[in-house]
Amino acid sequence: MPLILRRPLFVEDIKAIWTYVAADNEATANRLLHELEERYRLLSERPQLGSRRFSRYPAMRLFPFRRYLIIYQPLDTGDGIELVRLLHTAGDYRKFFDE
Template sequence: MARVHRTRKARADLVGIWRFVATDNPDAADALLDRLDEACRKLAEHPRSGPARHDIRPGLRYLVVDAHLILYRIVGDGIEIVRVVHGRRDLFNLD
């Protein structure tokens, strides 16, 4: 089974997304994180399903989930989630 690795920034992104949504609706925040997590598991099984974004960073790929982008790269035993950001973020200026 392919593994999903998350960078420290990706984990912080997920916490921030949950906190932002949970301010208004904790159940919606939980549901969104569930959808993001399920998408990551599917990506690990089919890592080339997300389009490449070599213009941002070599080897980077993405998948859209609701209004968010999962930015990831393929690694030896699965995928590494690099960031999870809102789709309106400037992807060329992520810290």
């Protein structure tokens, strides 16, 4: 099974999203995390699925899921991905990566 690594900011993002959704419905928040995990597995198996959007970080990719953007990069070893950020589509994701 391919590796799925998580950067600290990604972990903070996922906790914040779970907390926000769980304030209304904890079961929905748990389902969202489960569905996200399924997407991470898919991306780890097919790391080229996401699109390249970051000129300063050419290896980094973006993959949409519902109202979120999974920002990740394939591992140099070719055996998985590193999850970088999980951002809401309402925000400007570019401000986190481009000048």
